[in-house]
Amino acid sequence: MASNFTDKATTRRAFLKGSVAAGGAVLGAGAAHAAGDPLITETQPWAMELGDGVDATPYGMPIRFETDVVRRNVEWLTADTISSINFTPIHALDGTITPQGCAFERHHSGAIELAKEDYRLMINGLVEEEMVFTYQDLERFPREQHVYFCECAANTGMEWAGAQLNGAQFTHGMIHNMEYTGVPLRTLLKEAGIKTESKWVFVEGADASSNGRSIPMEKALDDVLVAFKANGEALRKEHGYPVRLVVPGWEGNMWVKWLRRIEVTDQAVESREETSKYTDTLEDGTSRKWTWVMDAKSVVTSPSPQSPITHGKGPLVITGLAWSGRGSITRVDVTLDGGKNWQQARLAAPGQPMALTRFYLDVEWDGEEMLLQSRAHDDTGYVQPTKEELREVRGLNSIYHNNCIQTWWVKPNGEAENVEIS
Ligand SMILES: Nc1nc2c(c(=O)[nH]1)N[C@H]1C(S)=C(S)[C@@H](COP(=O)(O)O)O[C@H]1N2
Ligand SMILES: [Mo]
Numbered sequence: 001m002a003s004n005f006t007d008k009a010t011t012r013r014a015f016l017k018g019s020v021a022a023g024g025a026v027l028g029a030g031a032a033h034a035a036g037d038p039l040i041t042e043t044q045p046w047a048m049e050l051g052d053g054v055d056a057t058p059y060g061m062p063i064r065f066e067t068d069v070v071r072r073n074v075e076w077l078t079a080d081t082i083s084s085i086n087f088t089p090i091h092a093l094d095g096t097i098t099p100q101g102c103a104f105e106r107h108h109s110g111a112i113e114l115a116k117e118d119y120r121l122m123i124n125g126l127v128e129e130e131m132v133f134t135y136q137d138l139e140r141f142p143r144e145q146h147v148y149f150c151e152c153a154a155n156t157g158m159e160w161a162g163a164q165l166n167g168a169q170f171t172h173g174m175i176h177n178m179e180y181t182g183v184p185l186r187t188l189l190k191e192a193g194i195k196t197e198s199k200w201v202f203v204e205g206a207d208a209s210s211n212g213r214s215i216p217m218e219k220a221l222d223d224v225l226v227a228f229k230a231n232g233e234a235l236r237k238e239h240g241y242p243v244r245l246v247v248p249g250w251e252g253n254m255w256v257k258w259l260r261r262i263e264v265t266d267q268a269v270e271s272r273e274e275t276s277k278y279t280d281t282l283e284d285g286t287s288r289k290w291t292w293v294m295d296a297k298s299v300v301t302s303p304s305p306q307s308p309i310t311h312g313k314g315p316l317v318i319t320g321l322a323w324s325g326r327g328s329i330t331r332v333d334v335t336l337d338g339g340k341n342w343q344q345a346r347l348a349a350p351g352q353p354m355a356l357t358r359f360y361l362d363v364e365w366d367g368e369e370m371l372l373q374s375r376a377h378d379d380t381g382y383v384q385p386t387k388e389e390l391r392e393v394r395g396l397n398s399i400y401h402n403n404c405i406q407t408w409w410v411k412p413n414g415e416a417e418n419v420e421i422s
Contacts, residue, residue, distance in 0.1 A: 026315050061101075069093070071102050074170060077158075082110045083209075085152065087173030090299070090321065091306040095348075096177050096356040097147070100236045103176035106152050106252060108209030111238040114258050119242050121188075121226070125202075125264035128193030135242055138228065141183040141191075146225065146248070147355045149323045151175040151294050153251035156402040160391075163407075163418040167306040171406060171418060172299040175323070177356035180246050182227030185220050185262070194264050202269040203245055206260040213254045214268040215247065219292075223248045226259065249325030249354040250292040251400075294325035296384050297403035298332055298359070298376035309414030313367030318345075322357045324378035329357040331377040336363070338371030338407065338421050339386070345374070370410040371421060388422060 034040045062069065071086040078084040088104040105111065116135040124130040155174035158164045165171050189201070194217070201220045204212045215224065225246040228235060235241045240257025247254045263269070300320040303309045309316060322329045329351030333342040348358040359374070376384040387404040394401075409419040 083108050087169045089169050090301050091168040091304050098176035105238045112207045116242045122261045123192040126195040126198040131192045145181050147179045148248045149177040149356050150252050153400040157399040163420040166418050168301050168304040178230040180227040181229035182225040185224040197266045198264045200265045202263040203256045204261040205256045206258040295403045296324035296376045296378040296382050298322035298374040299406045300374050303416050305416045313365050316365040318361040320374050322376040327379040328353045330379050332359040333375045334361045335373045336370045372408040373405050
């Protein structure tokens with residue numbers, strides 16, 4: 001066992017030296033540190049004792065050093081934590097898939113516990129035959145698998161009037177991105193047989209709030225999924241176990257959790273109190289309603305206020321996320337000087353429709369202050385607007401659908417702050 005560790009250490013050292021010798025060194029004198037470093041020269045405690053057995057953790061949690069990578073809520077935002085929201089720690093994640101354990105939650109009457117045995121999904125209204133499916137019934141239909149983001153329409157909503165919350169988690173963390181497995185809603189609607197006059201579906205959850213929403217039939221028959229797995233495993237309770245609706249590209253409030261009923265109708269049903277809340281108030285007092293699609297948006301996740309630069313000047317990885325509810329991200333630009341000069345970032349993988357895209361820009365940081373911004377482009381040709389441009393159209397009274405360009409002021413000491421520039 002001990003010799004095994006020695007081998008690994010040797011290989012690692014050889015690799016570090018090798019990369020320098022090959023002229024591919026990013027960090028210059030990196031290998032020179034090794035000589036006086038006890039972490040390299042001394043045998044460490046973890047190499048002198050045995051680790052946990054395979055029966056220690058039947059279901060694993062992150063290692064204790066990562067306990068700050070968690071969902072957080074903002075206390076003053078809502079009156080209680082039941083009808084409330086928390087935020088994904090996007091400043092500390094990489095890649096694009098959001099682990100369920102730290103994916104933001106939004107509920108209107110708390111996360112309920114509903115067993116598969118007690119699960120029923122009813123389809124009624126303008127159908128040939130009203131139907132009730134059990135969980136087991138749903139498992140017998142052909143399945144599909146897709147990665148989609150889910151963004152609450154209120155994401156970035158606190159930033160309309162001015163820079164407010166200090167961290168990407170709080171300004172942009174009402175979003176998650178998961179790989180869903182489920183049955184197309186279309187399949188279930190066909191099973192029940194929709195009547196010719198049907199134009200909408202009214203979807204409802206089993207929780208006390210029921211979160212009823214109307215979705216146009218065109219969307220319902222297109223790509224909406226009745227999902228029961230996320231990232232390979234069962235949905236977590238807080239994300240709607242055992243079954244939730246996935247409405248790709250559209251605002252989170254339509255993604256009904258603990259899905260219990262689908263009513264086929266010929267007109268949109270006004271839900272209880274909530275529909276009106278997801279309406280944008282414009283400067284002239286009129287409202288913007290039925291704005292379901294989430295426009296293209298992006299944010300630099302690191303460096304950012306909760307993810308400062310701690311290594312001084314030199315090579316710096318700038319990274320972030322971009323997404324569009326209208327299609328795929330084709331390009332992301334990053335500026336270090338508040339929009340005077342833009343550079344095209346590298347996409348970690350080609351943009352996928354209605355899913356998060358990870359971008360990187362590798363720079364040599366001179367240690368001077370930066371005004372960091374990112375700007376997303378999608379395949380409809382749409383370009384993410386500045387805060388000024390968005391305000392010209394939507395005014396200052398809006399809460400929802402704020403997809404403007406975000407600015408982080410990175411100071412010479414590496415700390416970052418949420419600011420607004422004009
Ligand atoms: N049944 C039910 N579905 C619901 C809600 C709810 O309160 N009850 N909240 C909605 C809102 S406003 C959002 S943004 C998303 C959030 O999904 P999440 O909690 O999995 O992040 O769920 C939606 N579906
Ligand atoms: Mo939401």
